[in-house]
Amino acid sequence: xxxxxxxxxxxxxxxxDADAVMARAGGENFPVAPRWLPVPHRxxxxxxxxxxxxxxxxxxxxPGDRLAALDWLELELEAAYSGTPEHELMRELAxxxxxxxxxxxxxxxxxxxxxxxxxxxxxxxxxxxxxxxALSANPVGELVLRVFGLASAERIRQSDAVCSALxxxxxxxxxxxxxxxxxxxYPRRPGPPSLQPRGHRGAERFAxxxxxxxxxxxxxxxxxxxxxxxxxxxxxxxxxxxxxxxGGGRAAxxxxxxxxxxxxxxxxxxxxxxVIGSILRALAGARR
Numbered sequence: 001x002x003x004x005x006x007x008x009x010x011x012x013x014x015x016x017d018a019d020a021v022m023a024r025a026g027g028e029n030f031p032v033a034p035r036w037l038p039v040p041h042r043x044x045x046x047x048x049x050x051x052x053x054x055x056x057x058x059x060x061x062x063p064g065d066r067l068a069a070l071d072w073l074e075l076e077l078e079a080a081y082s083g084t085p086e087h088e089l090m091r092e093l094a095x096x097x098x099x100x101x102x103x104x105x106x107x108x109x110x111x112x113x114x115x116x117x118x119x120x121x122x123x124x125x126x127x128x129x130x131x132x133x134a135l136s137a138n139p140v141g142e143l144v145l146r147v148f149g150l151a152s153a154e155r156i157r158q159s160d161a162v163c164s165a166l167x168x169x170x171x172x173x174x175x176x177x178x179x180x181x182x183x184x185x186y187p188r189r190p191g192p193p194s195l196q197p198r199g200h201r202g203a204e205r206f207a208x209x210x211x212x213x214x215x216x217x218x219x220x221x222x223x224x225x226x227x228x229x230x231x232x233x234x235x236x237x238x239x240x241x242x243x244x245x246x247g248g249g250r251a252a253x254x255x256x257x258x259x260x261x262x263x264x265x266x267x268x269x270x271x272x273x274x275v276i277g278s279i280l281r282a283l284a285g286a287r288r
Contacts, residue, residue, distance in 0.1 A: 014062040014069050018088040021054050022046070029166065029173075029270075030248025031279075037237055040099075044147045045241070047096040050089040052110055052140050059114025066118055070111055077107050100147050106139030130164055137167035141245075148238040158230040159242075166249045172256055175263045228285050239283070247279030254278070 025032045025046075033045035058069040079085040080094040081104060096102065113136035123129045141159035145151035227246035231239055251270035259268035270278070 012072055014064050016057055021050060021057060021089060024053055025049060029252040031244045034244055037241060041237060044096040044100060047092045048143045051093050054089050055110045055114050059117050070115055074111055102143060102146055106143050109135045109139045133164035133167045137163040150238055155230060155233060162227050162246055169249060169252045172263055173267055227282060231282060243279050243282040247282040248275055251275045251278035
């Protein structure tokens with residue numbers, strides 16, 4: 001049996017540095033930490049993003065034993081609460097945890113989602129996919145609310161719906177990239193079996209399934225319905241920040257719709273102009 005110390009050393013060697021992780025921020029559907037936010041809030045949002053992205057990087061693309069890498073990350077999280085973590089991103093997170101009194105449970109859910117990714121490739125039912133989003137996406141929205149000191153039970157419920165919708169939209173956008181990287185296993189991120197296209201007929205089946213997913217997002221779990229009351233319940237900078245997430249998600253969903261969900265041939269992405277316009281409409285709608 002391999003020595004645990006050796007396992008940890010190997011896991012640590014697979015961890016990307018802070019610059020490599022944070023370089024992904026510009027490719028998100030929404031502004032991660034808008035530059036117009038006050039510096040302290042922006043620093044805290046970047047720290048949370050850094051942890052979430054690092055977790056995904058270890059679960060999605062770390063070489064070697066990814067479960068061991070995620071075990072290493074959980075030890076780093078413990079150190080962020082009780083000692084001095086090793087990784088630069090975790091040291092920044094430790095500052096945010098202390099300043100905002102953040103609980104460990106949302107962070108642990110993000111790690112658990114990536115552990116699940118190592119063994120579960122698809123989910124049979126929409127409800128199962130939503131349960132996965134409760135681990136992989138919803139904790140981030142809760143942490144954002146906690147950074148602003150505004151995490152009431154109702155706001156967390158509304159935020160969960162928005163975050164789950166953002167995750168589903170990202171699943172749809174990721175299909176082409178994942179299929180090119182590994183055609184035998186896409187989509188690597190979980191989804192119903194109908195979201196696993198094979199050949200021309202499979203591609204059309206996926207497009208129909210994605211359109212149904214869009215209908216579900218609009219009908220009850222997403223930024224179209226739950227976003228406005230969440231934004232309206234906030235004031236000042238928190239309202240602007242959350243409108244950025246909601247507006248970015250709406251713009252990404254609209255980009256998919258304009259492409260008729262043909263995500264195997266291209267990766268539909270909204271332009272910066274459309275994202276900004278969507279954010280402004282989200283703010284205006286909340287004011288009404």
